[in-house]
Amino acid sequence: MSEQSMTSRAGYQPPDPIEVPPLYAWPPRPAAALRWLATGLLFPWGLFFTVLAVVTWHYLTPSLGTMATLEPGWMALIWLRNAALLTLVAGGLHWWLYIRRGQDKAYKFNTHWLATNSRKFLWGNQVRDNMFWSLVSGCTLWSLFESLTLWMYASGHVPLVRWSEAPVYLSLMVVGVFFWSTFHFYLNHRLLHWPPLFRAAHELHHRNANTGPWTGISMHPLEHIIYFTVFLLWWVVPVHPVIVILTGFYQGISPSVSHSGFDQLVLKGAKRVTAGDQFHHLHHRYFHVNFGNTPTPVDKLFGSWHDGTPEAHSAFKNLLRARRQW
Numbered sequence: 001m002s003e004q005s006m007t008s009r010a011g012y013q014p015p016d017p018i019e020v021p022p023l024y025a026w027p028p029r030p031a032a033a034l035r036w037l038a039t040g041l042l043f044p045w046g047l048f049f050t051v052l053a054v055v056t057w058h059y060l061t062p063s064l065g066t067m068a069t070l071e072p073g074w075m076a077l078i079w080l081r082n083a084a085l086l087t088l089v090a091g092g093l094h095w096w097l098y099i100r101r102g103q104d105k106a107y108k109f110n111t112h113w114l115a116t117n118s119r120k121f122l123w124g125n126q127v128r129d130n131m132f133w134s135l136v137s138g139c140t141l142w143s144l145f146e147s148l149t150l151w152m153y154a155s156g157h158v159p160l161v162r163w164s165e166a167p168v169y170l171s172l173m174v175v176g177v178f179f180w181s182t183f184h185f186y187l188n189h190r191l192l193h194w195p196p197l198f199r200a201a202h203e204l205h206h207r208n209a210n211t212g213p214w215t216g217i218s219m220h221p222l223e224h225i226i227y228f229t230v231f232l233l234w235w236v237v238p239v240h241p242v243i244v245i246l247t248g249f250y251q252g253i254s255p256s257v258s259h260s261g262f263d264q265l266v267l268k269g270a271k272r273v274t275a276g277d278q279f280h281h282l283h284h285r286y287f288h289v290n291f292g293n294t295p296t297p298v299d300k301l302f303g304s305w306h307d308g309t310p311e312a313h314s315a316f317k318n319l320l321r322a323r324r325q326w
């Protein structure tokens, strides 16, 4: 059976169960771990956001001299460039997958298109609703946290580490962004599922059982405040500003890829790249599983790891029925 023919009425189901990355294997599997770091974590999206962060630091970020004093002018420019880059990635994916329907429903997790007439969403339209929360609240709080962090470095409150001084340390910190961001995501997301916080904030993101690129950071402002505390690590662990910018991109833009709703992006001919994140898609579908991301598999430790198989599904269903939550 071809992979595409695995698209059932419930949507595309990847053929293999989701596994814990070989980085955590015991006994260690160094070759497999390195291969996963290169192809599972960094290529293509991790590398894409790293290159984008380097370009942005050089050409789309105010000078350290300007950022040494907190002023609304340069902070507004940070918002503008973040909004433009988010629109480029989320809007580009949305255009290709949902407007042009470039690959129809091939590799689409959910067989439905996005809602255009639902009272759950602002103006009854899921995409407009998602764009509103992403740009107005998401981008603003992301840019505020980023600006404050860049100011901490520019003003000398936190020592700035230069590439010429510590290239190995900074390279490790670049990779560290992906682990820190996903670990932080588990923690803040688990907190957001605490019923009072879920009702007050996180339910807004969960209105999107069927996600699209603009769903990524479509969240309540209170959730954005918690979510973007990811930057605070760099207030105590000194790095280079490019790592601060990368943190913003990984936290602010990469969710538009992982929420794209498609497991794979079909390029020219038979070429494909990974797009969506089945692990997080299962969280949107079932709520009580997969609170984190696969690079930091905390869900495995706490028994909330859903690997996407029907067996895992019936096991969770029975567990939740026993807890009378289903």
Ligand SMILES: [Zn+2]
Pocket (backbone or CB within 6 Å): 205, 216, 259, 280, 284
């Ligand atoms: Zn989500």
Ligand SMILES: [Zn+2]
Pocket (backbone or CB within 6 Å): 189, 193, 202, 206, 283
């Ligand atoms: Zn959630």
